[in-house]
Amino acid sequence: MRPLTEDESKIVFTKLANYVGKNLIHLIDRADEPHCLRLHKDRVFYVSESSMRLAISIAKPNLVSLGTCFGKFSKSGKFKLHITALDYLAQYAKYKVWIKPNGEMPFLYGNHVLKAHLGRITEDTPEHQGVVIYSMSDVPLGFGVTARSTIDTRKLDPTAIIVFHQADVGEYLRDEETLF
Amino acid sequence: MDVSDILAAHEAKQKAIVVEKDIPLEVDAGFLTVTDLNPIDVESYNEDLEDYLLNTARDGVQTLIASLFQLPVTPSEDGPVAKLPAPTTLLPRAKPLPKPKPLTKWEQFAKTKGISHSKKDKKVWDEEKQDWVDRWGWKGANKATEVQWLTEVPKNADVDFDPSAQARKARKERMAKNEKQYQQNLARAQQAAGSASSSTPNATSNVQRKRELDKTLATTRISTASMGKFDKKLDGEKKLRGVKRKFEPAEVSSSTEKSHNLAILSKLDREPSAKKAKSGGDDVLNVRKAVRFASKGKGSAALARQSGGGKGKKGKR
Structure with a gap:
């Protein structure tokens, strides 16, 4: 377990900022209890x-796990968000579907x-923007990346893809062995 | 009887013996040299050059010979012989001063450590022979263990242990080491002379050269088909080590870590990503939407006309 280096922090923050935008500050600078990011076995x-x-x-x-796993670094140094980060992403999400x-x-x-399947979408969502996906009863189900901006979606046919799947809560069952 | 002529003649003779000048002549009997520092008398010089030179020369020689006759004299078959004193005139050097020799590595070390060095005598006293023998060389003292008729053999020695051969081998190794060090000192001195002429500080260039060599060596060691894994290992070859990563300790105080993270965030905000530039910034306020709302769907041009209408009439351009 160690703190992230500056490069790693940058990668993680840019990925998170794609979903929560400026709200990322609330994750770092928490009012209740200080939280920190730690790297352990690439997670x-x-x-x-x-x-x-x-x-x-x-x-x-x-040490198997601690706190909330946000994701893991791939061998090539990219950061992949895990579904376990959904709690925080849903809390601070900027764009929602x-x-x-x-x-x-x-x-x-x-x-x-x-x-x-699209019920509602935040207005002015740009293209390739990270979004958090909710059920109609406001239960967070996962997150993804928009394929088109909100305006462009209106012209599309019903079978067109609106949000590319990134992670969903079904992974808790499907990837039980590798997720944590 | 008129003696005035005789007296005058005598006086002229006396004058010829004693030379009187404004500045007395400098005589160096050791070099048989006389130096006349008096300025030239322009009048007589112009009148008759030959006569003037002859007079000056005669005065000089007269003074020199007078000084010679004051030296202690010993009689000989050929006449009296005077012993010349040591010369007093300082002559300039014919050749330039020798350059100081470049220090050897040991001398440099001794200088920095303040170790003083006393030169060893070439001869050492031999108690058995009761005589002075050479420290090294033919029948040198350093070969004593090789030539002695009886040698103590260590307890754990092999059966074929040859003490004289062993001592000889050790001596030859010392010689080889000394020769190697000598060559290295020569090479170092030459390199220092070369770098001094190219006006770069020697120490840094040396360090730099060593680093470059190490780098090249490390590169060549991993530049084989197996990336150096199955290469033949040389004697004394060290294991290649990469750059050791350094991380901050896990238990940093939360406030410093927070400020560190915030600094990274602000840095990220400063560099505009391609997406941000396209979507018109990461602001909370959506300007396009706000304009549409304020102008009731008519657009920004209509809004500008509406708000700046009064001004436009006054300030016609």
Whole structure:
């Protein structure tokens, strides 16, 4: 377990900022309890300072997880967000997409969001913007990247892809072994 | 009887013996040299050059010979012989001063450490022979263990242990080492002379050269088909080490870490990404939407006309 280097922090922050924008400051500069980012076995954990201090005393091979896993660094140095980060992303998301109940199951099985399943979308969402996907009852289901801007979606046919799938809560079951 | 003529003649003779000048002549009997520092008398010089030169020369020689006759004299078959004193005139050097020799590596070290060095005598006292023998060379003292008729053999020695051969080998190794160091000192001195002429500080260039060599060596070692894994290892070859990564300690105080992270964030905000530039910034206020709302869907041009209408009439351009 170690703090992120400057380069790693940059990569993580740019990825998170794609979803939460300026709200990223609220993750770093928390009012309640100081939280920090820690790297452990290529995974980035968002953890309260007190837990982190407790975890220091645990040997590296014995430490499985701490705090909330935000994602992991691939071998080529890219950062991939995990579904476990959804709690924080949903809390501070800048752009949101709500999907209809009949579109929930296809999305939770790892498919992209089609226009037919689109319930609501934040106005002026640009193209290739990270969005958090909610059910119509405001339950966060996952996150993705928009394929088209909000204005462009109006002209599309119902089978066109609106949001590219990135992660969904179905992964808790599907990728149980590798997720944490 | 008129003696005035005789007296005058005598006086002229006396004058000829004693030379009187404004500045007395400088005589260096050791070099048989007389220096006349008096300025030239222009009148007599112009009148008769030959006569003037002859007179000056005669005065000089007269003074020199007078000084010679004051020296202690010993009689010989050929006449009296005077012993010349040591010369007093300082002659300039014919050749330039020798340059100081470049210091050897040991001398440099000794200088920095303040180690003084006393030169060893070439001869050492031999108690057995009761005589002075050479320290090295023919029948030198450094070969004593090789030539002695009885040598103590260490307890753990092999059966074929040859003490004299062993000592000889050790001596030859010392010689080889000394020769190697000598060559290295020569090379170093030559290099220092070369770099001094190209006006670069020697120490830094040396360090730089060493670093470059190390780098090249490291590159060549991993430039084989197996990236150096199955190469033949040389004696004394060190394991290649990469750059050691350094991380901050895990238990940094949260405030410093927070400020560090915020600094990174502000740095990220400063550099505009391609997406941000396209979507018109990451601001909370959507300007396009605000304009549409304020102008009730008529656009920014209509809004400008509406708000700046009064001004436009007054300030016609």
